[in-house]
Amino acid sequence: MRTDAAAPSDEEILDALRAAARGLHDELGGLSDDSVAAPSELPGWTRGHVLAHITGIANALARQAELARRGEQADLYDGGMPARDAAIEAGAGAAAAVHRVRTGAAVDRAVGAFAALAPSEWDTPVRFRRGVARDAALALWRELVIHRSDLGTGCTQQEWSDSFCLHLLGFLAPRVPEGLAFELRPTVGAPIHLGSGSDVVVLEGRLQDLAAWLAGRTTAHGGVRAECNGEAVPLPGLGPWPSAMAIM
Template sequence: MIPTTAVAEAHRRLHRALDGLTDEQVREPSPLPGWTRGHVLAHVTDAGRALADLVEKALLGVLVPLYDPRTHDRDGIIEATAGRTADEHRRALLRHSVRLEDAWARVRDWDQHVDYRDGKLSSTVFARWREVWIHAVDLDVGLGVADWPEDFAVHAVDFLADRLPGGVAVRAGDRRWGSGEAQVTGPVRDLAAWLSGRSSGDGLTGDLPELGPWPSGARRPPPPARRAP
């Protein structure tokens, strides 16, 4: 199932949480090194723009990369727009969120080829789902790991389980990822928070290993979580 409705709800939750954001709060540091809340908002907004461009072009039969270095300076755009006022950030984020949802509503084949991750249009939906919920935590505007829907947390662990070193498995209830003898257990939201770097592993039991890099580029879909014995 492609979670377009779930991503639209994530958009709505984030937009509501930003209602009371002030210009001063935009300029305050975020948990991400060197980034203010404005930088995080600029990143989430521009990622929405890039995904909307990719989907809209794909619907016209045109393949474009998510970020074309010949036409878009990703870091430069973030730096240039981080200093927007709170109202400007809200308007820009809403504009590109709506564009993206409207483009997805016109998709008839989620397996249609695109120049992004696993090569399917469906990957844009899952990427945006991760982008919104994970960076909502970084924004510290009242949305935290506890607000992550359980199905999102399961997806996040599916996606991020590649960060686990060999020989280590993680388990949440009757779900288990990996096949190692060493095991980290806990609620699925806590596992997702740790694997995404949004917690130090609070709520988890077991020896927490050093995690590998964030998955990037084209990749095979992760194997589904299997029921633990």
């Protein structure tokens, strides 16, 4: 199976964004001040850090779409990564009610910005990844789905849809180290091949666990198993996450 064969249409992307936004709003509605301050699934980050990041990236991606409609472009974050990191630290400690308003408004702004695009505007160039508006919409989908799981409030990768996992695997294919190729064998469905190296590592598990592992997220013990030349081996290391900033 080729992951790009399952590329969603623009209408499917919008439907996925709306569903992901509903999921985030569900999370926001159940948060208290104590739960916001609790650790998330991301090392060193509280749930407040995750919410502050969602707020920042949602507003940033919304701006990409809003500018695209006017034929304009701007960097993802004014001030680059230092400004992005500072905003997360500054916003992380807010009360649950503040996160509820800020994050909810940012997510709604972003979904609304992409919903406002005319069919031809999805191919309008944006500064983000030197791509088009569609690339920014797909990034928003990834951010909302993955970071909802990162909150650690009960939603895990097991709730990720097959279509999302296939998209994520294709996006993260650059994480396959040079010289290696991965043959992913989900428990249901055809094998998925990533990378072009001569040394092939076979990885088995549920599609959701395979996607989460490639995204650097924790899976249950034995959730992903690796073998090479018919023998069990440790899970291979991964390259860096494809950076939105380095190629702008």
